[in-house]
Amino acid sequence: MSWYGSNPYIAVLRPKQWTKNLLVFAALIFSIKIVTVAMWGKCIAGFLLFSLVSGCVYILNDYVDREADSRHPEKRHRPIASGRLQPIRALAFGCILLISSFSMAFILNPWFSLLLLGYFMINVAYSMKLKHIVIIDIMVIAFGFVLRAIGGGLVIDIPFTPWFLICTMLLALFLAISKRRHELYLLSKNKGEHRKVLEQYSPELLNQLNSIVTTAAIMSYSLFTFTSGHTIHLMWTIPLVMYGIFRYLYLIHMKGKGGRPEEILLEDRHILTTVMLFAVMVVVVLYYFE
Structure with a gap:
C-alpha cells in the first residue's frame, strides 16, 4: 500500500491524479524569461489549490457513486466504496477543505477564485448529471484541463x-x-x-x-x-x-x-x-x- 493509502482522508483526495494539475505551470514555462520567485510561489499555490478543490470533487463523486464503485473491479478499493471512510465524514471533510481552499484562492487572486469556483461547479454538474450524457461527458472533462491552463495564467497575470x-x-x-x-x-x-x-x-x-x-x-x-x-x-x-x-x-x-x-x-x-x-x-x- 502507498504512503497515503493507509489514510482514507488522504486517499479519498486521490493524490495520484494531482499530476493533471501540473498544467497550471504551463504559463510559467512559456514565460520563462520573465519568471520571478514570486511567480513561482503563486504557481505552486495555484497548483495546490486546484489539487485540493479537485480532491473535493473526487469526494463528492465517490459519495454519489459509492454503490456502483463497490461493484467495480478497481474502484471498489476506494475509501468510501470499501467502507474505510464513512460517507458523512467524507462530505464534512470535503466541505471544510473546500471553504478553506476558496478563501485562500481569493487572497491569492480574486479572479482565480472565481475560476476555481466555476471549475468546482462544472465538476459537480458532471458528477450529478453530465457524466451520463454521451459526448458531453468527455467534453466536460477536457474543459476542466482548459480551466487549469487559464488558471495558471491568471495567478501570474500572463495571458494564453x-x-x-x-x-x-x-x-x-x-x-x-x-x-x-x-x-x-x-x-x-x-x-x-x-x-x-x-x-x-x-x-x-x-x-x-x-x-x-x-x-x-x-x-x-x-x-x-x-x-x-x-x-x-x-x-x-x-x-x-x-x-x-x-x-x-x-x-x-x-x-x-x-x-x-x-x-x-x-x-x-x-x-x-x-x-x-x-x-x-x-x-x-x-x-x-x-
Missing part, C-alpha cells in the same frame, strides 16, 4: 494564446476518450452496470473520435509554435508531442492501458521521459533563442 488553449482542449479530449475506451475494454461483459453512459459508446466510435482529436492536436500545436509570438525554434518540440501521442496510442491499443493517465505518466518511462524532455526543451528554446 487561443492556439495553446485549443491544443490543451484537444489533448485533454484525447485522454478523456482513451479513458472511456479503457472502461469499455475493462467492463466489456457488462458495461452498463458501472457507468451508464458506456452503453452509448463503442470501441469503433471512440477510435474514430481519437483519430480526429489526435490529428487536430498535432496540427494545432504545430501552428501554435509558429503563431504564438515566441521564437520559431519552438517547432523543434513538435516531434516530442507527436511521439508522446503515438506512444499513448500504442499503450491503448497494444497494452490495454489508458484508464488512468496519471499512472501512465508516472509508470511508463517513455511517456515520462518525453514529457520531461519537452519541458526542458521549451525552457531552453524560450530562454536562449527568443
Whole structure:
C-alpha cells in the first residue's frame, strides 16, 4: 500500500491524479524569461489549490457513486466504496477543505477564485448529471484541463494564446476518450452496470473520435509554435508531442492501458521521459533563442 493509502482522508483526495494539475505551470514555462520567485510561489499555490478543490470533487463523486464503485473491479478499493471512510465524514471533510481552499484562492487572486469556483461547479454538474450524457461527458472533462491552463495564467497575470488553449482542449479530449475506451475494454461483459453512459459508446466510435482529436492536436500545436509570438525554434518540440501521442496510442491499443493517465505518466518511462524532455526543451528554446 502507498504512503497515503493507509489514510482514507488522504486517499479519498486521490493524490495520484494531482499530476493533471501540473498544467497550471504551463504559463510559467512559456514565460520563462520573465519568471520571478514570486511567480513561482503563486504557481505552486495555484497548483495546490486546484489539487485540493479537485480532491473535493473526487469526494463528492465517490459519495454519489459509492454503490456502483463497490461493484467495480478497481474502484471498489476506494475509501468510501470499501467502507474505510464513512460517507458523512467524507462530505464534512470535503466541505471544510473546500471553504478553506476558496478563501485562500481569493487572497491569492480574486479572479482565480472565481475560476476555481466555476471549475468546482462544472465538476459537480458532471458528477450529478453530465457524466451520463454521451459526448458531453468527455467534453466536460477536457474543459476542466482548459480551466487549469487559464488558471495558471491568471495567478501570474500572463495571458494564453487561443492556439495553446485549443491544443490543451484537444489533448485533454484525447485522454478523456482513451479513458472511456479503457472502461469499455475493462467492463466489456457488462458495461452498463458501472457507468451508464458506456452503453452509448463503442470501441469503433471512440477510435474514430481519437483519430480526429489526435490529428487536430498535432496540427494545432504545430501552428501554435509558429503563431504564438515566441521564437520559431519552438517547432523543434513538435516531434516530442507527436511521439508522446503515438506512444499513448500504442499503450491503448497494444497494452490495454489508458484508464488512468496519471499512472501512465508516472509508470511508463517513455511517456515520462518525453514529457520531461519537452519541458526542458521549451525552457531552453524560450530562454536562449527568443
